[in-house]
Amino acid sequence: MLDAVIVDARRTPIASAGHQLRDVTVEALAAAVLRPLAEHTLAWKLEIDDVILGVARDHGGNPARRAVLLAGLPPAVPGVTLDRQCGSGLDAIAFASAQVSTLGGCVIAGGAESASTGPPGRAAFAPAGWPDPDLGVAAEQLASTRNIGRDRQDAYARRSHDRALIAGQNGVFADEIVAVNDLSHDPRPRVLNAQRQARMPGAFVQGGSVTAGNSCGISDGAALVTITSTKTAAQLGLPGLAIRSIARTGIAPDQPTLGPVTAIRKALATANMSLVDVDRIEITEAFASQMCAVAQDLGLDDDDPRVCADGGAIALGHPWGASGAILITRLYSSLVRQRYGHFGMAACAVAGGQGIAMIVERINP
Numbered sequence: 001m002l003d004a005v006i007v008d009a010r011r012t013p014i015a016s017a018g019h020q021l022r023d024v025t026v027e028a029l030a031a032a033v034l035r036p037l038a039e040h041t042l043a044w045k046l047e048i049d050d051v052i053l054g055v056a057r058d059h060g061g062n063p064a065r066r067a068v069l070l071a072g073l074p075p076a077v078p079g080v081t082l083d084r085q086c087g088s089g090l091d092a093i094a095f096a097s098a099q100v101s102t103l104g105g106c107v108i109a110g111g112a113e114s115a116s117t118g119p120p121g122r123a124a125f126a127p128a129g130w131p132d133p134d135l136g137v138a139a140e141q142l143a144s145t146r147n148i149g150r151d152r153q154d155a156y157a158r159r160s161h162d163r164a165l166i167a168g169q170n171g172v173f174a175d176e177i178v179a180v181n182d183l184s185h186d187p188r189p190r191v192l193n194a195q196r197q198a199r200m201p202g203a204f205v206q207g208g209s210v211t212a213g214n215s216c217g218i219s220d221g222a223a224l225v226t227i228t229s230t231k232t233a234a235q236l237g238l239p240g241l242a243i244r245s246i247a248r249t250g251i252a253p254d255q256p257t258l259g260p261v262t263a264i265r266k267a268l269a270t271a272n273m274s275l276v277d278v279d280r281i282e283i284t285e286a287f288a289s290q291m292c293a294v295a296q297d298l299g300l301d302d303d304d305p306r307v308c309a310d311g312g313a314i315a316l317g318h319p320w321g322a323s324g325a326i327l328i329t330r331l332y333s334s335l336v337r338q339r340y341g342h343f344g345m346a347a348c349a350v351a352g353g354q355g356i357a358m359i360v361e362r363i364n365p
Contacts, residue, residue: 001242001243001244001271001346002097002098002100002101002242002243002246002312003100003101003229003230003242004096004097004098004100004101004227004228004229004230004243005209005227005228005229005230005232005233005238005240005242005243005363005364006093006225006226006227006240006241006242006243006328006332006360007042007226007227007228007233007236007239007240008037008041008225008239008332009176009223009224009225009226009329009332009333010033010036010037010082010176010177010178010223010224010329011033011176011177011178011221011222011223011224011322011325011326011329012032012033012178012180012221012222012223013179013180013183013184013185013186013187013190013221014186014188014219014221014316014317014319014326015183015186015187015219015220015221015317016187016188016217016218016219016317017115017116017218017219017220018116020181020183020187020219021114021116021180021181021220022116022117022184022220023116023117023181024114024116024117024180024181024220025059025114025117026055026057026059026063026112026113026114026117026118026222026241026321027059027063027066027067027070027112028070028114028180029112029113029114029221029311029322030053030063030064030066030071030222030224031068031070031071031218032071032178032180033110033112033178033222033223033224033245034051034067034068034070034071034073034108034111034180034193034224034270035071035103035178037108037224037226038071038072038073038108040226041106041108041140041226043128044238045139045234046105046106046226046228047105047106048077048107048108048234048282049078049099049103049105049106049107050074050077050078050079050080050096050097050099050107050108051064051065051067051068051073051077051078051080051107051108051109052064052079052080052081052082052092052093052095052096052107052109052110053067053079053080053081053082053109053110053111053112054081054082054083054084054087054088054089054091054092054109054110054111054112054321054322054324054325055081055082055083055088055111055112055113055320055321056083056085056086056088056091056113056320056321057113057114057115057118057272057320057321057353058083058118058119058123059114059118059119061156062079062080062081063081064079064080064081065078065079065080065081066079067079067112070174070289076258080338082095082326083178083321084248084285084350084354084356085125085320085321085350085351085352085354086165086194086284086318086320086321086323086324086348086349086351087248087259087324087348087349087350087352087354087356088111088320088321088322088324089110089111089112089121089223089321089322089323089324089327089328089357090111090235090323090324090325090327090328090346090348090356090358091228091248091323091324091328091356092109092110092111092324092325093109093110093225093324093325093328093358094243094246094248094356094358095109095167096108096109096227096245097243097244098228100227100228100229101243101327104229104232104241105228105229106226106228106232107226107227107228108224108225108226108227109224109225109227109325110222110223110224110225110322110325110328110329111222111223111224111319111321111322111323111324111325111326112221112223112319112321112322113219113220113221113222113319113320113321113322113323114220114223114319115219115319115320116186116220116221117220122134124353125253125352126353127350130253131204131252131253131254132253132352133254133256134204135256135257135286135287135349135351136147136203136204136210136215136270137204137205138208138254138255138256138257138289139204139215139257139286139287140166140202140204140208140209140210140289140308141254141291142255142257142258142287142289142290142293143208143209143210143289143324146155146288146289146292146293146296147286148151148209148292148293149209150198150209150211150214151198152288152292152302153209153210153211153214153287153288154192154197154198154211154213154214154288155294155302156214156246156288156291156292156302156313156314157192157197157213157214157215157288157314158192158194158197158310159302159303159310160285160288160308160314160315161189161190161191161192161311161314161315162191162311163308163309163310163311163315164186164189164310164311164312164315164316165189165190165191165311165315166310167187167310167311168186168189170222171233171350172310172333172338173186173310173333174186175333175337176329176330176332176333176342178324180194183229184315186316187332188217188219188315188316188317189204189311189316196213197211197213197214200212200213201268202209203215205231208306209289210287210288210340211287214287214288215286215287215288215314216284216285216286216287216313216314216315216318217313217317217318218317219316219317219318219319220315220316220319221322221326222319222322222325223322223325223328223329224325224330225325225328225332229299230242232365233363233364237364238283238364239336239362239363239364239365240332240336240362240363240364241328241331241335241336241360241361241362241363242342242359242360242361242362242363243358243359243360244271244273244359244360245267245268245270245271245358245359246267246270246356246358247263247264247266247267247270247355247356247357247358248263248355248356249262249263249266249330249353249354249356250353250354250355250356251353251354251355252353253352253353254353255353256295256349256350256351256353256354257286257287257289257290257293257349258290258293258294258297258349259349259350259353259354259355259356260283260294260348260349260357261286261291261294261297261298261349261355262355262356263348263355263356263357263364264298264345264347264355265298265337266357266359267345267347267357267358267359268359271359272289273333273343273359274296274357275300277343278306278309278343278345278359279305279306279335279340279341279342279343279344280309280331280334280335280340280341280343280344281300281304281306281307281308281310281344281345281347282307282312282316282327282328282330282331282344282345282347283307283308283327283346283347283348284310284313284324284327284349285308285312285313285314285315285318286313286318286350287314288314288347290349291307291312304358309334309340310330310334314332316323323330323348324346327347327348328346328358328360331344331360333347333363335360336362339362339365340359342362343359343360343361344359344360344361345357345358345359346358
């Protein structure tokens, strides 16, 4: 267990690439969230010792430092950018937690992604001689080898959208979202028509079952959290999420979508817990086939009410470098703001064959 507590968490709306946030750079997205978090640290008289930002696209020039300056923070506040692809935002929080646990102080961490303004093309996730499938192709292969049919995938996607729509209508996201360019809600979730969904062609393989209707959207967005020590959180009377365990794992690079399975198992073992102990589970929904396979391997039902209870990336969108931090922001809202239980878990699949998971616990209720 680390001596680190998440005491604040915010995010931008998540918009499909090329739409509402198409002109907002990665550092501007991060700065939009950094400002209100910094205002809170100022009110609490906490000095920000570092800003750690995860990204997946190579935007160059250390976007974390640019975000610090763009947000109006003092030049004395440093910033560093890291890349673990779709796990970047969650890993930034993990690194920040380790820093606070070791050195104390206060660190703001998370992720940001602007698919709209980032460089075009796809980077290599594995070196020559190793399998390096596109994640969509890997999701299609997974659906085939696991016999996860089109109907099952489409049904999972509809549940994700339905849950997100209900959450949005009930104001569940209101306290976590920071408006950007007058956009203050997530525009992607919608009612999916089963018949229309069934007519969608394979998105990655001709005749395939993985379609635009049961996959995440390429998106723009950012999410950041504030982390301090257990003692400081208690002195300030701040409720929060204590970091109970962190796990990073590697798997075969031709099966990147299964990374959450090994990472979740390792995180649970480290915390001496089982899945029955966890009240809320957030996993980046890259593809419905992936989520069905992960659930199957972990002994969960596709429609387990604890998993992405308010919808996931299939409905909301997947801004790669930010998505892991979005999961933690969702857990902060569920466990701290809305008090739905005590333990939460976040997990991501990582391109190139990796997984990352984190277990948190609500404290100072």
